Amino acid sequence: MRIGLITADPGHQLLADTTVLLTPRHEVVAVGPGGYDPASGDPVSPDALADVYLLKARTPRALALARFLEGCGAPVVNSAAATGLCQDRTAMAELAHRAGLPFASTRTVAALGRLTASQLRYPVVVKSRHSRRHDLVARADDPVQLSALSAAWPDEPVVVQDFTPNDGWDHKLWVIAGTVFAALRRSELAPGGRGTTLPLAPGELPAGWPALARRVGSVFTLGVYGVDVIDAGGGAPLIVDINAFPGVRGQAGAPEALAALALRTAERGPVPLTG
Numbered sequence: 074m075r076i077g078l079i080t081a082d083p084g085h086q087l088l089a090d091t092t093v094l095l096t097p098r099h100e101v102v103a104v105g106p107g108g109y110d111p112a113s114g115d116p117v118s119p120d121a122l123a124d125v126y127l128l129k130a131r132t133p134r135a136l137a138l139a140r141f142l143e144g145c146g147a148p149v150v151n152s153a154a155a156t157g158l159c160q161d162r163t164a165m166a167e168l169a170h171r172a173g174l175p176f177a178s179t180r181t182v183a184a185l186g187r188l189t190a191s192q193l194r195y196p197v198v199v200k201s202r203h204s205r206r207h208d209l210v211a212r213a214d215d216p217v218q219l220s221a222l223s224a225a226w227p228d229e230p231v232v233v234q235d236f237t238p239n240d241g242w243d244h245k246l247w248v249i250a251g252t253v254f255a256a257l258r259r260s261e262l263a264p265g266g267r268g269t270t271l272p273l274a275p276g277e278l279p280a281g282w283p284a285l286a287r288r289v290g291s292v293f294t295l296g297v298y299g300v301d302v303i304d305a306g307g308g309a310p311l312i313v314d315i316n317a318f319p320g321v322r323g324q325a326g327a328p329e330a331l332a333a334l335a336l337r338t339a340e341r342g343p344v345p346l347t348g
Contacts, residue, residue, distance in 0.1 A: 074099045074339045077123030079139060079149075080130050081105050087321050088129060090328035095335070106135035122147045124339035127297075127331070128156055129318050131205075136160075148338050155294045156317040160204045162232045165293075165315055172292040175285070175305075176312045177234040185209075186227030190216035196236040198262065201229055204316075212236060212262045236262075237311055239303040244278065244310075245270070246286040246300040247321045249330040250337075253283045254321060260303070270323075279308035289315060296334055297321075 076095060078088055083103035092101045102123060126149045128139045139153035158164050162179065169176035181202060182188045195215050199222055201208035209226050213219040241263035247254040253275045259268040275283050286300045289312070299319035305311040321327045 074125070074336060075123040076101045076335050076339065077126040077142075077147075078103045079106055079126055079128045079135055081107055082129075085129065085320065086323070087327060087331065088127070091331045091335070094328055094332040099336070104138070106130050106132060106138045109134050109138040109141075124148075125150065125335050127318070127335060128153070131156055131160060131317065148341065150296045150334065150338055151298065151317045152294065158293060159295075159298070159315050159317040162200055162202050162204060162314075166232065168292065169289075169312065169315070172288075174289065174292065174312060175310055177237065179232045179234050182231050182233060184227065185229045185231045186223050188219070188223065188231070188233070190219045190223075193219070193233070194235065195219075198234045198236050198313075200232050200234070201226075202232050203230065204314075210261060234313070237303060237305050239305060239311075242303075243313070244273070244282070244302040244304070246278070246282065246302055247298070247319060247324065247327070248286050248290055248295075248300070249297050249321070249327060250334040251287055251290070252326065252330045253286050254324040254327055256324070272323075279304070279310070282310055285310055285312075296338075297331065 076099060078101065080088060080103060095101050122145060126142055126147055128149050128151055136153045136157050139149045143149050143153060163181045166176055166179035195213065197213050199213060200210045209229055211222055213222060241260050243258045243260045245256045245258050255273040255275050255278055257271040257273050261267045282302065289300050290298060293315060295317055297318045299316040300312055301314040302310045302312055
């Protein structure tokens, strides 16, 4: 089998460890999305296609490349559509709420500078609508703090969520083909910001949380993803973010699960073309 990695960083721990598992019998090729021009429309020979592509990068060019490869019949994990959905926090919240998932209440504002501070009940969490590296994720406890954010990010499309009191820890739930991995990470909104990630066995999660994480995959049609959950009190889960193909660093069994998923997807063969 030939497995393609759509990433600018094939040395990322999860990808590197997965490559080690696959290469004794299979070919793994890194496909950097940075040089792909979606306007070129260059055809890809069926002989040049990988049997499956793992879409780790989430930049606009990476998504365009994934869509192009899907158009050639190649299976991509996760699909370009599912990955793009997770990049738009408005669409993410809408789908989660329609599906009945316990997702943070979310409102969208076209530009942060247009948000009237007096309209809110504090504290609130303000996030860039479009998830990307170095985007805006901040807590505002009063109109003064919100005004400071608005001055720094006046034209930024944002979502605004009510802050739910919690213990200051994010439960990082990662799922690869139904297998759940977990860790605790100090929330970036907590005093002092993020700290060390602590190991957490799935069996230590509150009842129902692993099943909730798996349901997210079904709703969002994701095979490799992360779910950020906070304890809203008494073990009640509140989802605050969903990520397509996160890092999943240092989780025993994660590379094995990803390698198995890649091979299973490749064995199913090309995606039938429509249209």
